[in-house]
Amino acid sequence: MEGKKEITIYDIARKLDVSTATVSRALNNSKSISEKTRKKINEAARDLGYRHNNFAKNLRKQKSHTIGVIIHELVSSFTTSVLGGIEKVTTEAGYDMIIAHSSEQMEKEVKNANNLFHKRVDGIIASLAFNTDNLDHFMPFVDKDIPLVFFDRVEDSFQSTKVIIDNYKGGYEATNHLIQQGCKNIAIVTGPQLRNVYKRRFSGYRDALLDAGLKFREDFVIINELDYQSGIEAAKQILKLNPIPEGVFVTNDLTAASFIKAIKDMGKCVPEDIAVVGFNNDNISLIIEPELTTVNYNGFLMGEVAATQLINHLLGKTDVSQLSTIIVHSELIIRKSSLKSGRRKQSTI
Amino acid sequence: MEGKKEITIYDIARKLDVSTATVSRALNNSKSISEKTRKKINEAARDLGYRHNNFAKNLRKQKSHTIGVIIHELVSSFTTSVLGGIEKVTTEAGYDMIIAHSSEQMEKEVKNANNLFHKRVDGIIASLAFNTDNLDHFMPFVDKDIPLVFFDRVEDSFQSTKVIIDNYKGGYEATNHLIQQGCKNIAIVTGPQLRNVYKRRFSGYRDALLDAGLKFREDFVIINELDYQSGIEAAKQILKLNPIPEGVFVTNDLTAASFIKAIKDMGKCVPEDIAVVGFNNDNISLIIEPELTTVNYNGFLMGEVAATQLINHLLGKTDVSQLSTIIVHSELIIRKSSLKSGRRKQSTI
DNA sequence: TTGAAAGCGCTAACAA
DNA sequence: TTGTTAGCGCTTTCAA
Secondary structure: OOOOOOOOHHHHHHHHOOOHHHHHHHHOOOOOOOHHHHHHHHHHHHHHOOOOOHHHHHHHHOOOOEEEEEEOOOOOHHHHHHHHHHHHHHHHOOOEEEEEEOOOOHHHHHHHHHHHHHOOOOEEEEOOOOOOOOOHHHHHHHHOOOOEEEEOOOOOOOOOEEEEEOHHHHHHHHHHHHHHOOOOOEEEEEOOOOOHHHHHHHHHHHHHHHHOOOOOOHHHEEEOOOOHHHHHHHHHHHHHOOOOOOEEEEOOHHHHHHHHHHHHHOOOOOOOOOEEEOOEOOOHHHHOOOOOEEEEEOHHHHHHHHHHHHHHHHOOOOOHHHHOEEEEOEEEEOOHHHOOOOOOOOOOO | OOOOOOOOHHHHHHHHOOOHHHHHHHHOOOOOOOHHHHHHHHHHHHHHOOOOOHHHHHHHHOOOOEEEEEEOOOOOHHHHHHHHHHHHHHHHOOOEEEEEEOOOOHHHHHHHHHHHHHOOOOEEEEOOOOOOOOOHHHHHHHHOOOOEEEEOOOOOOOOOEEEEEOHHHHHHHHHHHHHHOOOOOEEEEEOOOOOHHHHHHHHHHHHHHHHOOOOOOHHHEEEOOOOHHHHHHHHHHHHHOOOOOOEEEEOOHHHHHHHHHHHHHOOOOOOOOOEEEOOEOOOHHHHOOOOOEEEEEOHHHHHHHHHHHHHHHHOOOOOHHHHOEEEEOEEEEOOHHHOOOOOOOOOOO
């Protein structure tokens, strides 16, 4: 049942009466080969239906020509954009990509890391899970000098290239915008402080308050899972606060949207009673009413940058900047969910 | 710089003074080996930090132990669920999974198929791109007896295992529900009829109309890309119809949501002026106001079923049902966006 | 139950 | 520019 036999370079060599070394050179565009034989061999390969055997090549070269990507979740449009950017760069460089996702669980992240290690990927691009609290599972890569690039959810203390946005700035601007709109009491709904992204957004939030001479209150900080359900629960908690805040910074768009929906159901108006700012600029930010003010950043670019760093390292184009932290641009997009003052700016997609 | 040298079965064999054959047997849990040596070898492997070399194994076995997954888009929560289901089954069976996505372009789908073919995946699970109009790129797999399983977006005329939902039923029930709500003029916003899913949903729509003695009108059929922007454009078109339909069936939740948003912006009420039913039960269906009536189906299960079919085939557990079409359960979830009559059912997540 | 040995398909050092 | 040859690490047939 097994189709016809696979064609190998031996078959081509035999047919053309050359050595397999020559065939290999031709197929790999080596320079020490005449244009004539190269052409002849490529034609024969096509005629015979030759297909390249990666296993043999990898075995011989001790390289997999594959990079592993570890992400925390597939479902966000941000992640998807990043993957798109990574894919573009790796494909152009002739690398394959294996995607492993942890569903936000450290346990799965560890498994994925081990799996990719055993699969001998040449490099790793990773964003940490919600609850990852140590990076031991990445040590095997370090020990074997397999390059690691982290993006978005990174661990500051870990020595490696990192690609991030300025979450502090994002948090600061979001909060400051709410202050500009006249909010005095501003709450924040965010994720575990374990993750740098949430910690930084939080720092930006707090500093914006303090810089404006406003009080920072612990009880105005709500930390949860940042999923759909969390938004609803956060809404209940917020409405129990005294005073009820006039502004809330929710550090994720899905949660911000379900939060808005919930407080509206509870009889509050957005932005009149409570102004809301999100984070990410997902599609959902344009579906919710009122449309959501949010922090936009370019996931695709982030993926491109991360992959480019990694590939350059693999290609030996390493320079001192290799262990640097690269910051990708982000910006606040102002929409109706936060505009107390009645003046309305154009919404952006 | 290259860490320490890799440990191979030769190192283990030498240390324990046995043959590599024995080591291989022990590591693969062969039965023709004594419990004692097996244990000894496994311990040594652990001590030495042995890691399995897949390239050599695959080269030798002529199998990649990898299955390729070709999907049209990563960004939907449906796709993500399916991938989750596939991953669960393939991982349990010890297979790896390579994900390739086509961004809805046939051109990329062809490239992905070729790539996976050259990578010698043992099997393929695929859902077709928006505009794929022939399946020649899957013929190499057929020729080599590499099993193919299609899910969701399948091509009826192609001989292979298929895992789908009953899109006809979904379309029929959605439309019928609108009829029950008293709609006489019902429009449909859907995707290219090339794709079975949209064709079937459309057939269900039309038959529901005809069965209820209502007129089917060509000008009430809008076909587009079913993305965010499409919903806005569809809204403009719908409001130009004469008469303006009292019900619209939009065969995708994101588009349904942006459609609702747009017609509300144009001064119409949902469901009073226009009742809307979507398809997929995405998160977004609970964010849009009013909440969206939609067709729910279990993507995770679909992925599990598809992967199980494929793995069984690979394991030789094939039976006659192999080339069958498997239909996964789906159901209409009724929410406020379609309830003209004022009675309100509980919404479901 | 174990071992010897061949070979999966490819690349690259060395020789010609 | 081309050929010879020796492995890369593993599995498996055959023999012991």
